Amino acid sequence: MERTALVTGASSGIGRATAEALVAAGYRVYGTSRKPAAVQAPVAGVEYLPLELESEESIEGLAGTLESVDVLVNNAGESQSGPFEELPGDALRRLFQINVFGPVRLAQLALPGMRERGYGRVVMVGSMLASFPLAYRSSYVASKAAIKGFSNAARHELSPYGVWLTTVEPGSIATGLSERRTVYANPDSPHRRRFETMLAALDRNERAGTPPERVARTILTAIAATRPRQRYAVGSNAPLVFALRRVAPVGLAERLTHRKHNLSI
Numbered sequence: 001m002e003r004t005a006l007v008t009g010a011s012s013g014i015g016r017a018t019a020e021a022l023v024a025a026g027y028r029v030y031g032t033s034r035k036p037a038a039v040q041a042p043v044a045g046v047e048y049l050p051l052e053l054e055s056e057e058s059i060e061g062l063a064g065t066l067e068s069v070d071v072l073v074n075n076a077g078e079s080q081s082g083p084f085e086e087l088p089g090d091a092l093r094r095l096f097q098i099n100v101f102g103p104v105r106l107a108q109l110a111l112p113g114m115r116e117r118g119y120g121r122v123v124m125v126g127s128m129l130a131s132f133p134l135a136y137r138s139s140y141v142a143s144k145a146a147i148k149g150f151s152n153a154a155r156h157e158l159s160p161y162g163v164w165l166t167t168v169e170p171g172s173i174a175t176g177l178s179e180r181r182t183v184y185a186n187p188d189s190p191h192r193r194r195f196e197t198m199l200a201a202l203d204r205n206e207r208a209g210t211p212p213e214r215v216a217r218t219i220l221t222a223i224a225a226t227r228p229r230q231r232y233a234v235g236s237n238a239p240l241v242f243a244l245r246r247v248a249p250v251g252l253a254e255r256l257t258h259r260k261h262n263l264s265i
């Protein structure tokens with residue numbers, strides 16, 4: 001039976017690689033972009049639909065399509081950085097609308113159909129930073145922890161119906177995301193020096209990161225599992241660092257995370 005999947009943010013990076021992998025695996029694939037007509041080198045076999053996660057109207061516009069999808073990959077997101085003291089309220093609200101409330105609503109629109117048909121997969125693309133929090137990324141970390149929280153808690157509301165929610169946490173992935181990052185810091189910020197040190201390390205790690213195709217393979221593994229796990233992590237030595245986190249004191253994981261971003265704590 002041909003399954004149908006919808007991948008948000010399929011114009012670049014992880015979303016694009018996932019849409020491509022789903023087509024290759026035989027899915028009928030919808031991919032979203034804020035500007036579907038402007039998608040560079042569209043992936044053959046992907047039907048592009050408009051989605052602006054800041055707009056309730058745009059989200060609700062996908063209701064008819066979401067009723068019929070078997071797989072939803074909530075991938076689109078904003079990467080935000082800035083000193084906690086200086087993050088503007090409107091930027092925080094926008095981030096949570098894009099990274100949390102929008103994906104939650106898309107899942108709510110897809111779940112009834114999945115439940116009635118007795119099969120479904122909802123993949124939240126989170127971030128390893130939600131498991132390894134980092135200075136000057138507080139809003140982003142909190143948004144990715146929030147989406148993981150929805151997924152972890154709601155999983156067993158749906159699992160009796162053959163519908164599984166799961167979170168994929170990528171580490172540093174080479175997608176060019178650093179060019180699209182939103183950054184908030186006051187010009188005279190007392191945090192500027194350490195913040196810029198962290199940002200430079202973040203961008204360096206992203207450029208040297210894991211290819212997005214590797215994340216796409218993990219997303220397909222999660223989808224194909226009979227009982228998908230709560231979390232799949234990929235990139236940034238995920239198996240090693242999660243194993244270390246299980247046995248080492250919290251302070252050590254905190255120090256290593258910050259050291260990887262050139263911050264001593």
Ligand SMILES: NC(=O)c1ccc[n+]([C@@H]2O[C@H](COP(=O)([O-])OP(=O)(O)OC[C@H]3O[C@@H](n4cnc5c(N)ncnc54)[C@H](OP(=O)(O)O)[C@@H]3O)[C@@H](O)[C@H]2O)c1
Pocket residue numbers: 008009010011012013014015032033034035051052053054075076077078079098125126127128169170171172173174175176177180206209212
């Ligand atoms: N790269 C990393 O190191 C990394 C690490 C951990 C987690 N992640 C997460 O992985 C996901 C994909 O990131 P990526 O690295 O592949 O970045 P990317 O190449 O910049 O892709 C982001 C996608 O999100 C879409 N998007 C952005 N803002 C949107 C909005 N307001 N409404 C609707 N769609 C929007 C973009 O589509 P259009 O511009 O076409 O609308 C784009 O396709 C994100 O959730 C990110 O937080 C990335």
